[in-house]
């Protein structure tokens with residue numbers, strides 16, 4: 001083998017002038033061409049696996065009432081059934097619904113594991129009823145509230161029992177705000193509007209990678225290795 005061949009094999013070909021038509025030069029060109037071609041997929045591509053995403057794990061835990069870590073790193077404790085209303089409650093809820101049945105209601109509610117289904121349950125069991133009477137005080141405008149809320153829980157498959165608000169939200173381990181939101185969803189559905197779950201849906205994404213940066217990354221990946 002001549003010197004030209006040796007210089008290529010030792011990796012110093014760029015410093016050596018090769019005569020036109022030589023085999024080493026052809027090899028050089030072929031190698032350059034090969035390097036400039038985009039690499040084929042090698043099977044190491046990562047596919048999306050939303051179930052394993054941290055926020056989706058948190059969402060699944062939240063929907064079934066388990067302890068989870070919020071997006072800000074805060075540990076949110078698991079949902080728990082709270083104490084019933086006072087024995088002095090004028091609806092006498094504790095006489096209508098016992099501790100075991102309350103536990104069953106709590107369990108069934110959180111086993112739904114779906115914010116939409118849970119909201120639908122609330123919407124079904126909290127009803128607006130027109131106020132029976134309206135008290136108008138002196139020097140005061142009429143109360144803006146024209147209806148009251150009736151809270152019920154299923155006692156059997158086809159029998160509901162009316163209870164007070166405290167008993168309702170404490171038995172399910174939910175907040176007053178969730179009831180308000182669920183009723184708004186019912187109102188919207190009655191006028192034919194579907195309101196999807198809007199939790200976490202907003203435009204405040206300070207850590208989102210801008211489209212310009214994404215484009216520059218794509219362009220960078222397409223530049224051949226030299």
Ligand SMILES: [Zn+2]
Nearest residue numbers: 085089093164
């Ligand atoms: Zn009560």
